[in-house]
Amino acid sequence: MSAGLNPPVTAARRRLSDRQKDLIQTFAALGSLVALVAAFSLTSGAFLSLGNGMSIGLQVTSIALLGIGATVVIIAGGIDLSVGSVLALAGVVAALCVKELGLPVPLAMLAGIGVGGVCGLVNGLVVTRLKLPPFIATLGMMLIARGLALQLTGARAVSGLGEAFGELGNGALLRLVRVGEDGFPEVLFPGIPYPVLLMAVIALAVAxxxxxxxxxxxxxxxxxxxxAARxxxxAVGRVVTLTYVLSGLLAGLTGCVLMSRLVTAQPNEGVMYELDAIASAVIGGTSLAGGVGTISGTVIGAFVIGILRNGLNMNGVSAFTQQIIIGLVILLTVWIDQLRNRR
Amino acid sequence: MLDGADDAAASGGLATGAPEGTSPLLALSGIAKEFPGVRALSGVDFDLRRGEVHAVCGENGAGKSTLMKIISGVQAPSAGRIVYKGVERRFASPLEAEAAGIAMIHQELNLVAHLTVAENIFLGREPRRGFLVDRRALRDGARACLDRLGAGIDPDTLVRDLSVAQCQLVEIAKALSLKAELLIMDEPTSSLTEQEARRLFQVIRDLKAAGAGIVYISHRLDEMREIVDRVTVLRDGRHVSTDAFAAVTLDAIVARMVGRALDEKFPERTSVPTGHVILEAAGLTRAGAFRDVSFTLRRGEILGFAGLMGAGRTEVARAIFGADPLEAGSLAIEGRSLTIRDPRDAIAAGIAYLSEDRKAQGLAVKMPVDANLTLANLGAVANRLGLIDAGRHAAAAQGFVDRLEIRTPSLGQPVRLLSGGNQQKIIIGKWLFRDAKVMLFDEPTRGIDVGAKLAIYTIMDRLAARGIGVVLISSELPEILGMTDRVAVFHRGRLVRILDTARTDQEEIMHYASGFGTA
Structure with a gap:
């Protein structure tokens, strides 16, 4: 058994390894992100400011958190369409726990996140035990969770939740405020908003x-x-179920963050967010065929969507036009990705 | 040797007349093909006469597939001339080549799982009645093609319910239905039984007699004797030789393929089975698949599973591994009885199964070499928190790459880019890392070139020498005879007889495999 027994692998050697492709994909997304920032800075004076950066960060948080869940589910070969509804249900449950049951806010929010996890568990079991296609299983959950959220609240917003409920969504770490001479507080440093911090920690942990x-x-x-894995x-069933549980937990967390920001629980919150989540994953290079994807890519994808929305807003582009543009961006990125992978 | 200069016969032979032997059906000259950075073919000449079977031999990567893709219009050559029926042609697509009467039977099966056999055979060329598909003509046409192969497949069966071998027969039937004048067959017998292969050879002889030209690619050199007229050897994208098949020995062909003499097809067996039974199976049964299968496997033994397609060999192995359910029967490893519900139980007990279909069932093809090698035993390179230790992971993977001589540019190479032989070695490495005590090999050398086959055989022998019990499921009787200690012969879901390899031969095995000797 010596050299010469096996054919040379020259053809294989010339092709890019998948890791290199992932890297290129990440940098391509990163490059378009930088280009977007540059373009919007030129067209709108207010774009490149700390305040706007902060609001972009907050806007991106929810897309990124859901996107991280979507990425893990998609890598394992599934899809989760229920997260937008699940986040509404989770936020509503958290708010009702405070308002109706008088639970302390952290406990209520844990309950909300737990509800998200349970929804994910149900998704996972329906996919792995009942063997329904993920698309159908999570489509069912999308309707069920939304219906439950509307039912629980009578389709009305839950407000009057108290200041503590708003802390998670509106608070910030290292916020420096000085009371000025005129008696009004003056913000020296806005701090790092808790949602952004949460997103960063979770992204790093999942990555x-x-x-x-x-x-x-x-x-x-x-x-x-x-x-082949089986x-x-x-334990294929267990692994798949866990991905849906993670997605559900993150949807629950996102729900709590969003409702906390408004200090109001809206049963109609989060409609179509699942599509933003999936789009951020796809823009970030996750393959809908499964087996391929990174969290860093998804976070960048979330920023691309967030910055695009924000920048277009600042340039006075209508919401309708924004949808068209974001739709085109998704088509373009995935097309480029496929061109790169084609041989 | 003929070259493609005779442009004069522009009209070519219209119909499939008698073999002429003078003007070639197809003549390629100076064919080159370059992919970015790679030279797949350089200056290859090749010609095919009417009524002849011309074999193309070479190791994986020698350029056979590329050459076939150029003939069938899948790829365009970078340089060179293609003269087909006396006219210089360059096919822009497989459809164009098909319209000109060139059909290819692909090694990879290209069937649509959710359509019926008949619909697959006539896919894109459905017989019509007005706007509707003429279902009767469809079915009758399909049945005629299948009957010609003696396939015994119902044209209304869905392809997803067929076995690999049946799919291959359908592929062949599909090519026959095209009534092509030039047929390319890439490993047509790789999953067929002897009997089916024989039937195919008869069809090939009929096609020859009708004046068709056939390019034949196979790793089974011994079977070529039956049908091949001339043989061309390619090595590293270059033309090495073209001879009348009768004028060369198989050893000479192999030597040209690998560039040196290959003394033996099978390694000297070094392992000697001990008396110590490692796996005991009794009364294994699953309705419709196999019934009352009992055997013992000893440490260091290689036990062959021989039989025709559908005899239940793969099904028994998969059931032992827990991949499919077992309805009755008992299993014991080293005297301890086992309950196996899924592959995890079997793996925990030290059983490994190396599937017949590597890409679909053996490998995570998008993942790199190292991840595939460690997939079945990640716990061994992870800490208590379930985190993988990168250093130990790489060391373990590199160890198997070295030990099994896996040819890969790096540990990070996705396994789909490796050759079949190297993919098989990765699967073997995966189970070695898991310390398997019993390894069930299902057609381990299918679609693997000669050199790599010897490497796989040598590894199997070494595994047995280390005390592992090996089951070798194979449809190639020489492989069974060359590698095993004993042979279990299956017929229609039953283990008919266990023979001592040293005291049996192909005829006796076929005798039992064909159903003689069953009560």
Missing amino acids: FGLRRSVLGRHVYAVGSNAE LSGV
Whole structure:
């Protein structure tokens, strides 16, 4: 058994490895992000300011949190259409726990996140045990969760939740405020908003988990080839279920953050957010065929969508036109991605 | 040798007349194909006469597939001339080539799972009645093609319900239905039984007699004797030789393919089975698949599973591994009885199954070499928190790449870009890392070139020498005879007889596999 037994792998060597492709994809998205920032800075004076940066950060948070969940689900070969509804249900439950049951805010929010997790668990079990296609399973959950949120609230917003309820969405770490000579508070440094902090921590944790943990490796393996993973002893059903649970938990958290920002629970919040989540993952290079995707890419994808919205707003582009533009961006990015992967 | 200079016969042979032998059906000269940075073919000459079977041999990567893709219009050559029926042609697409009477039977099966056999055979060329598909003509046409192959497949079956071998027969039937004058067959027998292959050879002889030209690619050199007229050897994208098949020995062909003499097709067996039973199966049964299968496997033994397609060999192996359910019967490993509900139980007990279909069931093809090698045993390179230790992970993967001589540019290479032999080695490495005690190999050398086959055989022998019990499921009897200690012969879901390999031969195995000897 010596050299010459096997054919040379020259053809393979010339092709880009998947890791290199991921890298290119990430940088391509990053490049378009930088281009967007540059373009909007030129067209709108108010775009490049700390205040606007802050509001972009907050806007992006919800897309990114949902996008992280969507990425993990999609890498494992699934799809989760229910997150927009689940976040509404979770936020409503948290608010009702405060208002009706008088629970302390942190406990109420944990209950809300827990409801999100349960919705995810149901999604996962329907997919793995009843063997329904993920599209259908989560479509069902999308309607059920929205219906529950409307039912629980009688389709009315829940308000009068108290200041503590708004802390998560509106508070910030390291916020420096000085009471000025005129008696009005003066903000020296707006601080890092809690939602942004939360997003950063969760993004890092999930990225680390995907890259380094056994479970993360199994997620990629299941998405790449579920049968091969099963025949290698991977508990495919458990792995898939866990991805939906994670997506549900993150939807629950997003719901709490969003409702907290408004200090009002809206059962109609989050309609179509699942599509933003999926779009951010796809723009970030996650393949809907499964087995491929990164969290860093998704976060960049979320920023692309957030900045596009914000910048277009500042330039006075109508909401309708914005939808058209974002739709085109999604088509363009995925098309470029496919061109790159085609051989 | 003929070249493509005779442009004079522009009209070419119109119908499939008698073999002429003078003007070639197809003549390629100076064909080159470059992919960015790679030279797949350089200056290859090739010609095919009417009524002949011309074999193209070469290791994986020698350029056979690229050459076939150029003939069938899938790819355009970078340089060179293609003269087909006396006219210089350059096919822009497979459809154009098909319209000109060139059909290809692909090695990879290209069937639509949710359509019926008949619909697949006539896909895109459905017989019509007005705007509607003429279902009767469709079915009758399909049945005629299938009957010609003696396939015994109902044209109304959905393709997803067929086995791999049946799919291959459908692919062949599809090519026959095109009534092509030039047929390219890429590994047409790779999953067929002897009997089916024989039937195919008869069809090939009929096609020859009708004046068709056939380009034949196969790794099974021994079977070529039956049908091949001339043989061309390619190596590293270059033309090495073209000879009348009768004028060269198989050893000479193999030597030209690998560029040196290959003394043996099978390694000397070094392992000696001990008396110690490692796996005991008794009364294994699943309705419709296999019934009352009992055997023992000893440490260091290679036990062959021989039989025709559908005899239940793969099904038994998958059931032992927990991939499919077992309805009755008992299993014991090293004397301890086992309950196996899914592959995880089997893996925990030390059983490994190496599937017949590597890409669909064995590998996570988008993932890199190292991730595939460690997939079945990530716990061994992770800490208690379930985090993978990058250093230990890489060291473990590199260890198997070295030990099994896996040819890969890096540990990060996605496995889909590796050759079949190297993919098979990765699957073997995956189970070695898991310390399997029993390894069930299902057609481990299917679609693998000669050199890599020897490597796989040598590895199997070494595994047995280490005390692992090996089951080798194979449809190639020489492989069974060359590698095993004993042979379990299956017929229609039953284990008919267990034979001592040293005291049996192909005839005896076929005798039992064909159903003689069953009560």
